[in-house]
Amino acid sequence: MKKILILTAGFGGGHNAAAQNLREALELVSEEVKVEVLDLFESSYGSINTIAQNAYQGMVQYVPRIWGGLYSLLDNSSFIENRLTSFTRLKDALSDILHETQPDCVVSTYPVYAHIIQEIYRDHAERPFAFVTIVTDSITVNSSWFRAPSDFYSVSNEATANVLKAAGVPGDQIKVLGFPVSHRFGQAPMETLQPPVFGQPRKILYVINTGKKKSGKVIDHLLEIPDVVLTVTVGRDAELKTKLTERTRGLADRVRVLGWTNQMPELMMSHHLVIGKAGAALVQEAIAARCPMIVNQVIPGQEEGNARLITEFGLGAVAERNREVPELVAEAFEHKAKIWLEWRRNLARMSRPDAAVRLAELVLEKCEAPDPTRKSIPLFSQVPIRPSVTTAADHAVTEPRMLLCDFHIHTNYSDGKLSVPEVVDFYGRLGFDCICITDHLADPRRLIGKLARLSSMTVSESQLEEYFKVIERERWRALRKYNMLVLTGMEFNKDGYTQKSSAHLLGIDLKAPIDSALDLPETIAQIHAQGGLAVASHPHIMKSEWGKNTLHLWENQEKFAPLIDAWEIANRNNIFDCVGMKGLPFLANSDFHKPKHIYSWKTLLYCEKSPEAIKQCIRRNEHVSITLYRKDRGSAAAIVPRAAVAEPQPAIAYFPPRPLEVAHS
Numbered sequence: 001m002k003k004i005l006i007l008t009a010g011f012g013g014g015h016n017a018a019a020q021n022l023r024e025a026l027e028l029v030s031e032e033v034k035v036e037v038l039d040l041f042e043s044s045y046g047s048i049n050t051i052a053q054n055a056y057q058g059m060v061q062y063v064p065r066i067w068g069g070l071y072s073l074l075d076n077s078s079f080i081e082n083r084l085t086s087f088t089r090l091k092d093a094l095s096d097i098l099h100e101t102q103p104d105c106v107v108s109t110y111p112v113y114a115h116i117i118q119e120i121y122r123d124h125a126e127r128p129f130a131f132v133t134i135v136t137d138s139i140t141v142n143s144s145w146f147r148a149p150s151d152f153y154s155v156s157n158e159a160t161a162n163v164l165k166a167a168g169v170p171g172d173q174i175k176v177l178g179f180p181v182s183h184r185f186g187q188a189p190m191e192t193l194q195p196p197v198f199g200q201p202r203k204i205l206y207v208i209n210t211g212k213k214k215s216g217k218v219i220d221h222l223l224e225i226p227d228v229v230l231t232v233t234v235g236r237d238a239e240l241k242t243k244l245t246e247r248t249r250g251l252a253d254r255v256r257v258l259g260w261t262n263q264m265p266e267l268m269m270s271h272h273l274v275i276g277k278a279g280a281a282l283v284q285e286a287i288a289a290r291c292p293m294i295v296n297q298v299i300p301g302q303e304e305g306n307a308r309l310i311t312e313f314g315l316g317a318v319a320e321r322n323r324e325v326p327e328l329v330a331e332a333f334e335h336k337a338k339i340w341l342e343w344r345r346n347l348a349r350m351s352r353p354d355a356a357v358r359l360a361e362l363v364l365e366k367c368e369a370p371d372p373t374r375k376s377i378p379l380f381s382q383v384p385i386r387p388s389v390t391t392a393a394d395h396a397v398t399e400p401r402m403l404l405c406d407f408h409i410h411t412n413y414s415d416g417k418l419s420v421p422e423v424v425d426f427y428g429r430l431g432f433d434c435i436c437i438t439d440h441l442a443d444p445r446r447l448i449g450k451l452a453r454l455s456s457m458t459v460s461e462s463q464l465e466e467y468f469k470v471i472e473r474e475r476w477r478a479l480r481k482y483n484m485l486v487l488t489g490m491e492f493n494k495d496g497y498t499q500k501s502s503a504h505l506l507g508i509d510l511k512a513p514i515d516s517a518l519d520l521p522e523t524i525a526q527i528h529a530q531g532g533l534a535v536a537s538h539p540h541i542m543k544s545e546w547g548k549n550t551l552h553l554w555e556n557q558e559k560f561a562p563l564i565d566a567w568e569i570a571n572r573n574n575i576f577d578c579v580g581m582k583g584l585p586f587l588a589n590s591d592f593h594k595p596k597h598i599y600s601w602k603t604l605l606y607c608e609k610s611p612e613a614i615k616q617c618i619r620r621n622e623h624v625s626i627t628l629y630r631k632d633r634g635s636a637a638a639i640v641p642r643a644a645v646a647e648p649q650p651a652i653a654y655f656p657p658r659p660l661e662v663a664h665s
């Protein structure tokens with residue numbers, strides 16, 4: 001179940017429409033989603049109470065003080081003068097809500113929230129959820145929308161995208177999806193409207209929400225145009241509805257007056273023109289429905305951008321005064337509806353009626369996969385952990401503890417049996433703290449590399465990007481689901497004709513692919529440049545495995561020992577005493593290819609649970625132990641089929657020959 005929090009503000013500008021439409025689309029696209037729309041600026045006592053009662057009902061119990069805090073904020077009438085205090089209160093309220101609800105993704109349709117969130121997570125390695133901004137402005141885009149970071153910005157059109165690009169927002173963070181209008185625009189079949197040429201009815205939709213006094217006259221003038229058929233919507237104004245119905249009595253075949261309607265998508269798609277004010281929602285709905293628009297009012301400072309969208313892209317016209325409206329309508333249909341047809345063509349190019357659904361899909365994707373360019377895994381202490389995964393005591397763990405690790409694991413990207421998600425679930429359920437996935441990458445210059453390339457034994461160059469992406473996605477899932485760190489690695493296979501010219505090198509915690517054709521020192525340098533560890537895998541003679549020995553690194557210790565961060569002292573069932581004897585920094589790994597390989601040598605680290613602390617612990621090689629992980633009658637046996645399990649053996653531990661410091665007295 002994904003939890004998505006949509007933050008909005010009822011200040012007009014389409015914020016609420018975008019929020020509600022996205023919520024509906026998310027619920028349409030996925031059944032595994034829980035969406036809540038929150039307006040922290042909402043000042044009505046009643047509705048906050050409702051939000052408090054309904055928010056994540058049955059899922060999270062809100063702390064009453066959140067709402068107490070909000071009330072005092074909202075009671076503060078001098079909001080503007082006391083902006084700083086108010087901002088702090090808003091920040092505290094949102095911080096509490098985020099802590100209580102622990103959403104997978106937060107979506108904002110109002111720019112202030114991004115700044116508050118940036119402030120809340122200022123001192124953290126990263127925020128523990130994906131964050132998406134829906135820019136509801138068009139063309140005239142306030143810079144507050146993008147001055148604070150988001151994982152991506154959903155914008156309505158290319159023009160808005162260009163404003164963001166010009167301001168330095170990276171192109172890949174800008175998604176031109178269209179404004180998230182109701183998903184019903186994308187689902188209702190586009191009615192094939194006849195061009196309103198002579199003799200055909202010209203169907204006009206008049207949406208009245210302002211300028212009510214003059215609306216009667218506008219209707220009179222519109223009806224002077226031949227063949228005009230009018231649908232008028234007045235919203236919840238019953239008085240106006242009665243008045244206009246009276247006024248048009250006797251014209252029932254040409255005028256229909258509707259009150260509040262939930263049929264706006266259908267109405268827009270079945271009318272030739274819509275008349276209304278330049279509110280973001282209405283303008284964007286008209287665009288989605290490919291219904292040319294005559295704007296009859298523009299609220300200064302709020303709606304100019306929407307009006308410009310209509311005029312600059314030729315999607316309709318803007319009337320300076322209400323009485324110009326009938327003239328503009330008449331002109332649109334002159335000369336075989338020349339202007340109208342042009343508007344329709346332009347609209348067809350811009351219309352994105354499925355924007356909400358597309359956005360919902362992207363938001364769900366973000367819940368799974370955070371942006372790979374984000375900083376590394378957050379420190380354990382900074383990740384709010386789900387109570388279902390760990391005990392409450394884990395919340396407080398900021399100190400070092402014993403971590404069970406495996407840094408040498410193959411998946412079906414090379415010659416392993418399990419997929420990356422299967423490996424994550426397998427190790428996650430066993431309670432591992434940190435794993436590194438290290439599929440084979442063969443050197444194309446080496447003979448075996450050439451052969452391997454033909455088989456599916458190694459990751460192909462064309463799959464490398466995907467490999468990094470998939471592990472990045474799984475890294476996030478593993479952390480949330482199992483509180484397990486997943487690192488991306490590679491096993492660089494430098495196989496020669498002899499065992500003395502062959503070497504396997506692990507790169508641990510890589511950020512990007514490394515050229516498979518580099519020689520060993522260059523490869524190590526590249527690994528280090530990425531902040532990763534270079535580890536010699538199975539560096540000595542293996543007794544129990546069929547695989548060819550790889551002794552090059554061992555044979556050239558004087559050259560490689562200063563470069564290499566650690567040597568495998570044990571690989572699966574093999575143990576290389578010589579690594580311990582020489583006092584080299586060490587690790588022990590499964591070289592996992594299939595489930596039964598889990599019963600093998602492992603590394604235990606005593607350090608903080610973060611990638612940096614783990615790497616530092618290995619480099620320094622203090623508080624590093626190894627353990628022979630063997631069948632346990634409990635959980636492990638339940639996961640691995642009995643037949644696949646090696647015979648039980650007593651567990652022993654190998655301790656390094658160097659003096660062990662007494663850790664953390």
Ligand code: ZN
Binds near residue numbers: 491504537538
């Ligand atoms: Zn190997």
Ligand code: ZN
Binds near residue numbers: 408410491537591
């Ligand atoms: Zn291997």
